[in-house]
Amino acid sequence: MTRIDTSPEAGPPAIRVRGLVKHYGGTKALDGVDLDVSEGTVLGVLGPNGAGKTTLVRCLSTLELPDAGTALVAGCDVVNDPRRLRRIIGLTGQYASVDGKLSGWENLYMIGRLLDLSRKDARRRAEEMLERFSLTEAAKRPAMQYSGGMRRRLDLAASMIGQPAVLYLDEPTTGLDPRTRKEVWAEVQRMVGEGVTVLLTTQYMEEAEQLASELAVIDRGKVVATGGVDELKAKVGGRTLKIRPSDPSQLSAMQRAVAQSGLDGIAGAHAAVEECLLYVPILHDEHLTSVITLLGTRGFGISHIGTHLPSLDEVFLAITGQKSTSVPSDEPADRASDTLPEEVAA
Amino acid sequence: MSTATFSPSPSTAPPSHSKHAEKDGAAGRNRIGLRANLRHIGAFTRRNVMQIKQDPESMLDVVLMPVVFTLLFVFVFGGSVGQSLGGDSDSYVNYVVPGLMAMLGMNVAMAVGSGVNDDFRTGSMDRFRTMPIARSSVLIAKIVVELGRMLIAITILLGVGFALGLEIKTSVLALLASVGLSAAFGSSLMWIFILLGLTMRTTQAVQGMAMMVLMPLQFGSSIFAPPSSMPGWLQAFTDYNPLSNLADAARGLISGGPVAHAAGMTLAWAGAITLITAPLAVAKFRRST
Numbered sequence: 176m177t178r179i180d181t182s183p184e185a186g187p188p189a190i191r192v193r194g195l196v197k198h199y200g201g202t203k204a205l206d207g208v209d210l211d212v213s214e215g216t217v218l219g220v221l222g223p224n225g226a227g228k229t230t231l232v233r234c235l236s237t238l239e240l241p242d243a244g245t246a247l248v249a250g251c252d253v254v255n256d257p258r259r260l261r262r263i264i265g266l267t268g269q270y271a272s273v274d275g276k277l278s279g280w281e282n283l284y285m286i287g288r289l290l291d292l293s294r295k296d297a298r299r300r301a302e303e304m305l306e307r308f309s310l311t312e313a314a315k316r317p318a319m320q321y322s323g324g325m326r327r328r329l330d331l332a333a334s335m336i337g338q339p340a341v342l343y344l345d346e347p348t349t350g351l352d353p354r355t356r357k358e359v360w361a362e363v364q365r366m367v368g369e370g371v372t373v374l375l376t377t378q379y380m381e382e383a384e385q386l387a388s389e390l391a392v393i394d395r396g397k398v399v400a401t402g403g404v405d406e407l408k409a410k411v412g413g414r415t416l417k418i419r420p421s422d423p424s425q426l427s428a429m430q431r432a433v434a435q436s437g438l439d440g441i442a443g444a445h446a447a448v449e450e451c452l453l454y455v456p457i458l459h460d461e462h463l464t465s466v467i468t469l470l471g472t473r474g475f476g477i478s479h480i481g482t483h484l485p486s487l488d489e490v491f492l493a494i495t496g497q498k499s500t501s502v503p504s505d506e507p508a509d510r511a512s513d514t515l516p517e518e519v520a521a
Numbered sequence: 522m523s524t525a526t527f528s529p530s531p532s533t534a535p536p537s538h539s540k541h542a543e544k545d546g547a548a549g550r551n552r553i554g555l556r557a558n559l560r561h562i563g564a565f566t567r568r569n570v571m572q573i574k575q576d577p578e579s580m581l582d583v584v585l586m587p588v589v590f591t592l593l594f595v596f597v598f599g600g601s602v603g604q605s606l607g608g609d610s611d612s613y614v615n616y617v618v619p620g621l622m623a624m625l626g627m628n629v630a631m632a633v634g635s636g637v638n639d640d641f642r643t644g645s646m647d648r649f650r651t652m653p654i655a656r657s658s659v660l661i662a663k664i665v666v667e668l669g670r671m672l673i674a675i676t677i678l679l680g681v682g683f684a685l686g687l688e689i690k691t692s693v694l695a696l697l698a699s700v701g702l703s704a705a706f707g708s709s710l711m712w713i714f715i716l717l718g719l720t721m722r723t724t725q726a727v728q729g730m731a732m733m734v735l736m737p738l739q740f741g742s743s744i745f746a747p748p749s750s751m752p753g754w755l756q757a758f759t760d761y762n763p764l765s766n767l768a769d770a771a772r773g774l775i776s777g778g779p780v781a782h783a784a785g786m787t788l789a790w791a792g793a794i795t796l797i798t799a800p801l802a803v804a805k806f807r808r809s810t
Contacts, residue, residue, distance in 0.1 A: 277575065285568050291557055
C-alpha cells in the first residue's frame with residue numbers, strides 16, 4: 176500500500192515478467208514466462224501439478240534466481256534488487272510456514288521484529304493481525320495445535336504484518352476442506368479490497384474463478400492462455416443453450432429452423448439424436464430470447480431447456496488438452512445440472 | 522556500512538520510505554545495518570528460546586546428561602580409576618568432572634545440527650529468506666542459544682560435581698577460565714554440526730552421523746581415564762585428540778598443574794576448526810538458502 180513507489184494512475188504493472196526461464200538440471204520448470212499483473216488486481220495462475228507455478232513464485236520472491244528473462248515487481252528487479260524487493264512482498268506458501276512450536280502471537284511478533292518494527296509496534300501489529308484473522312482467542316496457544324484453516328490464516332496474517340504491496344499466494348488452500356477454503360477466500364478478498372496486488376497460484380478452477388480477475392493458464396513452464404475469466408471461457412465457446420423438443424421427431428426440423436435464423440455463430444447448432452437435445456451456441460444473452468421466440472412462433476413444443484457455461488476445468492482441458500488435477504470432491508459444482516462436461520468441451 | 526541504510530519501519534510515511542528504498546537499492550549488496558542485524562538476531566534467539574519453552578524435553582540432554590554421566594562415572598569407575606590415580610573415588614571426581622566438561626560442550630553442540638536441519642525441512646527458512654534480513658542472523662541466533670544451553674549444562678555438571686566432592690584447588694577465576702575454554706571449543710564444533718545439518722537430509726541422519734564422530738573422540742581421550750595405561754597407538758591418538766587437550770587444560774585450571782600447553786592446543790584446535798568449517802558452513806548455507 177504505502178510501499179509502492181509508483182502512483183496508481185501512472186504506474187507500470189505491479190508485476191511484469193518477460194521471458195522468465197528456470198532450469199532444474201535437464202528439466203525446464205519455466206520456459207519463457209510472460210506475465211503482467213496490474214496494481215490492485217488478482218492474477219490467478221492456473222495449472223496442474225508440475226506446471227511451474229511454484230517455481231514462478233519462488234523466482235518472483237527471490238527464493239530462486241531465474242536463468243534468463245526479467246521480472247520487475249513494483250519496479251524492483253528480482254535479480255538486481257532483491258533486498259528492496261523483500262520489503263515489498265509477502266508470501267504464503269503451499270505449506271504453512273508458521274513455527275508450530277511458537278504461539279500465534281509469538282509468530283507474528285517475531286515477523287514484526289524481523290521487519291524492523293519497534294517492540295511496541297510489533298506487539299500492536301501482532302494483536303491487530305490476530306484480531307483481524309479471528310485468532311485472538313488462540314493467540315497464546317502453540318500453532319501446532321491449530322486446525323489447518325487456523326494455521327493458514329496465521330500464515331496469511333504473517334504475510335500481512337509488513338503491509339506488503341504485492342502478495343504471493345502459492346496454492347493457499349491446498350489440502351483444506353471446502354468450508355475452510357471459503358474462509359481463506361474471504362480473507363484474500365478482503366486483502367484485495369485493501370489494494371494489495373495478488374499473484375495467486377492454484378489448481379482449483381473454482382478458486383481462480385472466485386478470487387482472480389485475470390487468469391494465466393500455465394502448462395509445462397509456459398503460459399498457454401491469458402485473459403479475464405469470461406474472456407477465457409468465451410475462447411472455449413461461451414455458453415450453450417440446450418433444448419429438447421416435446422416431440423422427438425421434430426429435432427432436425429428444429430435444428431434447421433434455428434440454423435436459418437442468421438444469428439451470430441448460430442450455424443454451430445447441432446442435434447444430439449440419442450439424447451434428443453439441440454445444442455445452440457450463444458454468444459450474446461439476447462440471443463437466448465431470440466432463439467426461444469423463434470421456436471415459439473414456429474409452433475415447436477419444448478419439454479426441457481437449459482444453459483451450460485463451461486467450467487474452468489473444461490477451459491483448461493480445451494486449452495492444454497489435458498485434464499486438470501483437481502481432486503474430485505473439490506471440483507466446482509456443475510453449472511448445468513444434467514450435462515456431462517464432455518458434451519461442451521468437445 | 523552505516524546504520525542509516527536500513528529503513529526503519531513499514532509504517533514510515535511513504536515519501537521518506539521510498540527514499541530509503543532507493544538508497545537501499547543503490548547500495549546494492551550493502552549489508553543490513555548493525556543495529557537491525559542485532560535486532561534480527563534477537564528475534565531469532567527469542568524464537569529459539571520459545572521453541573525450547575514449548576518443548577521442554579529438548580532440554581533433557583542439557584539437564585540429564587551432566588547428572589547421569591557424573592553419577593555413572595564417579596560411582597562405576599571412581600573406585601578403580603581413582604585408586605590407580607593414587608586416591609579414591611573422591612579424587613576421581615576432580616579427574617572426571619573437567620573431562621565431562623569437555624564432553625558436554627561437544628554433545629550440546631551436536632543439537633545445533635538437527636535444529637538447522639529442521640528449519641530447512643519445514644517452510645520457515647523460505648519465509649525468512651523472503652524478508653529483508655541477513656540470512657546469517659538465523660545461524661548466529663542458533664549459536665547464541667546453544668551457547669546458553671552449554672553454559673546451563675556446565676553449571677549443572679559443576680553443581681553435581683561439588684555435591685560429590687569436587688574441589689577447586691586453584692581460584693574461581695581459573696574455574697571460569699575452564700568454563701570459557703570449554704564453551705569456546707564447543708562453539709567451534711557447532712560449525713561442524715551446522716555443516717552436517719545442512720548436508721544431511723534428515724534429522725536422524727544428522728544425529729547418527731554426529732554419534733559416529735563423537736564416540737571415538739570421546740572415549741579415545743583422557744576424559745574418563747589417564748591415557749598412560751592405553752596402548753601406544755591409542756596414546757598417540759589421545760595426545761592429539763582436542764578433547765584430551767581440553768580435558769587436560771580444564772583439569773589444570775581446576776585442580777592445579779600445567780595448563781599452557783593443553784590450553785594452547787585447545788585454542789589452536791578451536792581456531793582451526795572454525796577457520797575451516799565456518800566458511801564452508803556459511804557457503805553451504807548461502808547455496809542451500
